[in-house]
Amino acid sequence: MIAPLRPGDRIAILSTARKISREEIEAAIQTLQQWGLEVVLGQTIGASYNQFAGDDALRLQDLQQALDDPETKAIVCARGGYGTTRIIDQVNFNQFETVPKWLVGFSDVTTLHSHVHNFGIETIHALMPVLFAKPGTEAAKETLRRALFGEELQYQVAPHKFNRSGQAEGRLVGGNLSMLHTLTGTRSDIDTNGKILFLEDLDEYLYHIDRMMVHLDRSGKLSGLAGLIVGHMSDMHDNAIPFGKDAYEIILEHTGKYNYPVCYGFPVGHEPDNHAMICGRKARLTVTEQGARLEYV
Structure with missing residues (x-):
């Protein structure tokens, strides 16, 4: 510590x-x-x-x-x-x-x-x-x-229609989706099994988001999660022929087959409301119909 x-x-x-x-x-x-x-x-x-x-x-x-x-x-x-x-x-x-x-x-x-x-x-x-x-x-x-300064941090997040209810405990890991994708297979790669993963990104094409989520899934990064937090997906782009889904819908598609709790709309990423996340610390994610809560345990 x-x-x-x-x-x-x-x-x-x-x-x-x-x-x-x-x-x-x-x-x-x-x-x-x-x-x-x-x-x-x-x-x-x-x-x-x-x-x-x-x-x-x-x-x-x-x-x-x-x-x-x-x-x-x-x-x-x-x-x-x-x-x-x-x-x-x-x-x-x-x-x-x-x-x-x-x-x-x-x-x-x-x-x-x-x-x-x-x-x-x-x-x-x-x-x-x-x-x-x-x-x-x-x-x-x-x-x-x-x-x-080591003061208490606990976050409450409003409900989102894509949320999946449940409670999870595990070490908090994650960050920028594009970087996590880039780090796969390198010395900086992380094992996500049993952990709460958070994702955010900026200025990406929607098909890039899909491609990266497919890669995370194929490389085993999604199947063993304890829980998932989806933050800001800011300034996304589309092609002349639309991809047909926004970033949240893409993530929903690739994680919908799993049973762990998922929180969408978390204030983390490339927006002014970018809450501090202590990576590596054990946390508890609770998702209900009333919203989601993240706390360290």
Whole structure:
């Protein structure tokens, strides 16, 4: 178990993926400082190599330094995009496994969540600094603060017509569907058996969603779940000849043959209401006609 943060702790902001300026994360810096944290910026903030926050060597060095620094108690990825898979196999996690610290982010950072899950270490899937200034993120920021400082987290979600009732307990895993699909068969792949899986995605064609769900099912990622949470499927695209189903209907089709509880419409993903999820922690998902509840046990 990673120790909760305390006022005065040092927290690092860096980017393992797309480039970003200090100006874009100024709101996050101020918020984290208001929480009583000492904020340090990695060399990748402001760095540029084509679309990346510096070349692979710089992004790897930045992450490695923060992982190995005993005074840094949490690492927050500034933004997603693309790039973490390019460096993940070169990261040395030996020091991190001995003295773990919080890793925070979502989207492309699903790579880190999945890779670190295989060490038995918890991480936080949550809002990233690039989005702190966006309207409507107040609740998401508060859930991140509560997760970092070890305060209670429990979520209630409104009913959805596709929900399947039941109760499940298992370790919480998941994140971006596209990244989970990409990680299949790699060192960062995760075993989903007996776990509560959550999914979200952005800017995908509907047939891509179908193709990825077929792949997850064929690779055994869906059959052994304890439960499933379906979050935001934002800004989906369709072809001139329509696919014929939206993202939720596609997921329903590929999970309908199983019996575990399923919650749709969960506030996680590429929307302002992106609640913090503690990956790797044992959780309980309860789905009834009145809605769904997620709590840690």
